[in-house]
Amino acid sequence: SISTLNVLGVSTFAGITTVTGNTLFTKQFNVSGVSTFFDDINVPVTNKKLIIGASGQLQIYNQGFHSRIDHVGGHWLTLRANAIALQDASNNYYFDGLASSGAARLYKSNSVKLTTTNTGITVTGTVVADGADINGDLDVDGHTNLDNVSIAGVVTATSFSGPATQVTVS
Numbered sequence: 001s002i003s004t005l006n007v008l009g010v011s012t013f014a015g016i017t018t019v020t021g022n023t024l025f026t027k028q029f030n031v032s033g034v035s036t037f038f039d040d041i042n043v044p045v046t047n048k049k050l051i052i053g054a055s056g057q058l059q060i061y062n063q064g065f066h067s068r069i070d071h072v073g074g075h076w077l078t079l080r081a082n083a084i085a086l087q088d089a090s091n092n093y094y095f096d097g098l099a100s101s102g103a104a105r106l107y108k109s110n111s112v113k114l115t116t117t118n119t120g121i122t123v124t125g126t127v128v129a130d131g132a133d134i135n136g137d138l139d140v141d142g143h144t145n146l147d148n149v150s151i152a153g154v155v156t157a158t159s160f161s162g163p164a165t166q167v168t169v170s
Contacts, residue, residue: 043050049061058077059070071077085096093107106114108125115122 041050043061046062046064049059052058052060055073057071057073057075059068059072061068061070069077082100083096083098086094088094092110093105095104095106097104102116102118104116105112111124113124115124
């Protein structure tokens, strides 16, 4: 067991090496086999990457103010867990995925605004869109203000009310 290890050149260790204190490598450290760490792994410089994969596809690093997880290549970066959340430093949610229900939720100011369901989505709040193409039934509860209505098909109404308007039936 070594309490402190400072290595200034290329080093290769075979077998079991235990370091219980600080370790400083200023060049290259080669390990063949399994390495076990009992404390943090510290990379105390910016733009130096933890690179994983035969071609270095997975890269984790800090750019000074921002940190990144990159997958370099033409395949997926997959996150897998029983539940997934994206949160800010104050634990406010932006997204969560709940594996137990299969739902995914988007948040604004830590309040759920969109939830996926087994039949589609549920929106909490106002939907603003440049257009809408609805290929099924439209059920509107409450007041509906339509500026221009073009109907191709059958109209069924129990009554009409409001100011006198021109209705053309062809």
